[in-house]
Amino acid sequence: MEASKVIHAIYTDDDVLMAAVKKVSSAHHHIEEIFTPFPVHGLDKAMGLAPTRIAITSFLYGCVGLAVSIWMMNYIMIEDWPQDIGGKPSFSFIENMPAFVPIMFELTVFFAAHLMVITFYLRSRLWPFKKAENPDPRTTDDHFLMEISVNNNEKELTDLLRETGAVEINLINKAH
Known part of the structure; x- marks a missing residue:
C-alpha cells in the first residue's frame, strides 16, 4: 500500500x-x-x-418510467382484460389516453426519483454498514x-x- x-x-x-x-x-x-x-x-x-451529469440520468430514468407506464396500461387495460368502465370502452390506448395521463406522470416521477437515489448511493459508494x-x-x-x-x-x-x-x-x- x-x-x-x-x-x-x-x-x-x-x-x-x-x-x-x-x-x-x-x-x-x-x-x-x-x-x-x-x-x-x-x-x-x-x-x-x-459539471454534474445527474440531470441527464434523471431524464433517462423518467423516460424509462414513462415507457413502463405506457406498456403496463396498454397491456392491462387494452390487451389483457379490457373493461367498459363508466361507459368508456377500452378499445384503444389513444381513446383512453386522458384517463392514463395521471398514471403516466406518477410512474415517470416514481422511476426518476427512486432510480436517482439508487444511482446516488452507488456513485457515492454508500451502502449499509459502510465505514x-x-x-x-x-x-x-x-x-x-x-x-x-x-x-x-x-x-x-x-x-x-x-x-x-x-x-x-x-x-x-x-x-x-
Missing part, C-alpha cells in the same frame, strides 16, 4: 473557506477534497470540478476541512494556508 502526504487545513467560516479555495487553486495546488457540515454554494466551481470516510468529526458540526496533496512543498503550502485564515493545519500520511 502506497502512502502519500496531505495537508488538512481546518476553517471555521464558509466565506473564509471559499476565499481560501480560490487562493489555493490560483496558486496551482491540487485540492483533493473538502469536507463541510453543510453544502457551500459555489464551492464546486471554485474547486474546478466538472465513514470523514477525516475529522468536527466537519459534521461547525468546521470545514480542505485536504491538499503535498509534493515536497509542505513549507510553502503551510505558509499559504496560514495566510488564508486556516485555524489548524495538520500534515497527514494517507494510505491509498
Whole structure:
C-alpha cells in the first residue's frame, strides 16, 4: 500500500473557506477534497470540478418510467382484460389516453426519483454498514476541512494556508 502526504487545513467560516479555495487553486495546488457540515454554494466551481451529469440520468430514468407506464396500461387495460368502465370502452390506448395521463406522470416521477437515489448511493459508494470516510468529526458540526496533496512543498503550502485564515493545519500520511 502506497502512502502519500496531505495537508488538512481546518476553517471555521464558509466565506473564509471559499476565499481560501480560490487562493489555493490560483496558486496551482491540487485540492483533493473538502469536507463541510453543510453544502457551500459555489464551492464546486471554485474547486474546478466538472459539471454534474445527474440531470441527464434523471431524464433517462423518467423516460424509462414513462415507457413502463405506457406498456403496463396498454397491456392491462387494452390487451389483457379490457373493461367498459363508466361507459368508456377500452378499445384503444389513444381513446383512453386522458384517463392514463395521471398514471403516466406518477410512474415517470416514481422511476426518476427512486432510480436517482439508487444511482446516488452507488456513485457515492454508500451502502449499509459502510465505514465513514470523514477525516475529522468536527466537519459534521461547525468546521470545514480542505485536504491538499503535498509534493515536497509542505513549507510553502503551510505558509499559504496560514495566510488564508486556516485555524489548524495538520500534515497527514494517507494510505491509498
